[in-house]
Amino acid sequence: MLTLTCPIKTPVHRIGAGPKLLGLAVVSVALFQLQSPLLVGAALCATAAVYLAFGWQFARHGAALLRPLWLFLVILALWHLWTGDIAAGAVLAGKMLIAVALANLVTMTTQLAEMIAVVERTTAPLARFGLSPRALAVAIALVIRFTPVLMDKAALLGQAWRARSQHRVNWRIILPLGLMALDDADHVAEAIRARGGL
Known part of the structure; x- marks a missing residue:
């Protein structure tokens, strides 16, 4: 990440x-x-x-x-x-x-750790309604961290498309990009569970 x-x-x-x-x-x-x-x-x-x-x-x-x-x-x-x-x-x-x-x-x-701490502090009252401030903070952190990763993967898919086709990159890369994002999410979920979860 x-x-x-x-x-x-x-x-x-x-x-x-x-x-x-x-x-x-x-x-x-x-x-x-x-x-x-x-x-x-x-x-x-x-x-x-x-x-x-x-x-x-x-x-x-x-x-x-x-x-x-x-x-x-x-x-x-x-x-x-x-x-x-x-x-x-x-x-x-x-x-x-x-x-x-x-x-x-x-x-x-x-630093991402500082942002997570701020989100946890500000959303602490939501714990009364069953929402975990820690889970929300980690979700926001993952979005921030994975945005550049997905952008890089989209760029790589675009390069692969241009290497194999004379046509311009189009909407067809959305499906493989979505599958790559889901695969990454699955790996991250496994890693979080392996470390005790949230």
Whole structure:
């Protein structure tokens, strides 16, 4: 399994997971109140400046994590070009980029163990209703850790497709990718059971 934590140390690494997650929540709520393309553009520039302030390598690492958004951005662009509401499309795309970039900033600068501890603390009251805070925290951690793994496997499937076919990669890789994800989930479940379960 991989982790999204960036090995390049920054001052943000020294801030606890709780304050970072709270700050992310507050900024996200404020971000989605913005309706002006100029304000969203300014927020996007500020987000890019934060990444660049920690060095070119850190910014490149963060930009690489935004690659999966390209398909959503293309769909947004095509839809808003068709409806003729380009300004609204630009605002929505900018908000999406900023929100994901800020969430990536948190995961890049926070150890997974710290995030698990925060999730466990905040969901502790749910134990009264029969929900295990530990199980929820581990589930969130697995999603974070396996996202880059599945992205790498999708890229490998795409390469295998291109090596065997002259046609472009299409929806047919979804089934093998889904089966690979289920196989990984089965292995992880066995490993968790072997270690005593949750």
